[in-house]
Amino acid sequence: MRKVYTWKLARAALQLGDRTAIMGILNVTPDSFSDGGQYFDPAKAIARGKQIEQEGADIIDIGGESSRPGSAQVPEDEEMRRILPVIEQLAATVKIPISVDTYRSSVARRACQAGAQIVNDISGLRFDPEMAKTVADLAAGLVLMHSRGERDTLHRQGRMADPVRDVTESLTASAAKADNAGVAAEAVVIDPGIGFGKAAEESILVLKSLSLFSRIGHPLLVGTSRKSFIRSMVGDGPDARDWGSAATIVGAIINGAHVVRVHDVTQARVLANVADRIS
Secondary structure, three states, X not given: OOOOEEEXXXXXXXXXXXXXXXXXXXEOOOOOOOOOOOOOOHHHHHHHHHHHHHOOOOEEEEEOOOOOOOXXXXXXXXXXXXXXXXXXXXXXXXXXXXXXXXXXXXHHHXXXXXXXXXXEEOOOOOOOOOHHHHHHHHOOEEEEEOOOOOHHHOOOXXXXXXXXXXXXXXXXXXXXXXXXXXXXXXXXXXXXXXXXXXXXXXXHHHHHOHXXXXXXXXXXXXOOOOOHHHHHHHOXXXXXXXXXXXXXXXXXXXXXXXXXXXXXXXXXXXXXXXXXXXX
């Protein structure tokens, strides 16, 4: 059984544990690996955000910079130009909280001023020394993801001698940094970063070991949806990747994930409802 938490956000709270929360992905980018360009137009992104809520998501996660292998950084002002109008419109119309997927403190601040309540930082507070204090000042929810290397080398890392220990130690350090900056413990969720700086077999081992990360003392968020490590188990092809994603989502829930970050919200809601009943 998962431990039950109350995740404190800027203006709301989410109960985690009794029921798996679904975080629906909304990439406002031209180059994300799965849906790049599909929602780059603000009107299409806003329509998709409303649809994500209707499909049963508990959170909408909006990002303006792709972090796929080979992706390049976008200027800060361009990241804001992409996401702020979408966040502003959705915050005024949807009932579920909005998360901003960014590692920049200035973007996080503007996004939360526009209506976001969660900051999802793929660097685990490593890239921007002001991020922890910014989140504390905003009283926002915070997702700390494990990754290695700098922004341009996230996916060019060598093998880890002990992936579970590396992820545990890194996430523990990120949580301590958040705490030292004044971020409430109840605001923090941790993400082991499947596919980030990890070979396929390392990602599989991390996914199998989720219960160990729960010892850090925070709820667990897991994102496996359509990631390349799935190919090592099922081969390539859109159907294989979608069915493989479904299997990893169920595995993550059974192994203790409180939140799953997904592209296909309708599918994930069904998977979560069933996995919650049998796990």
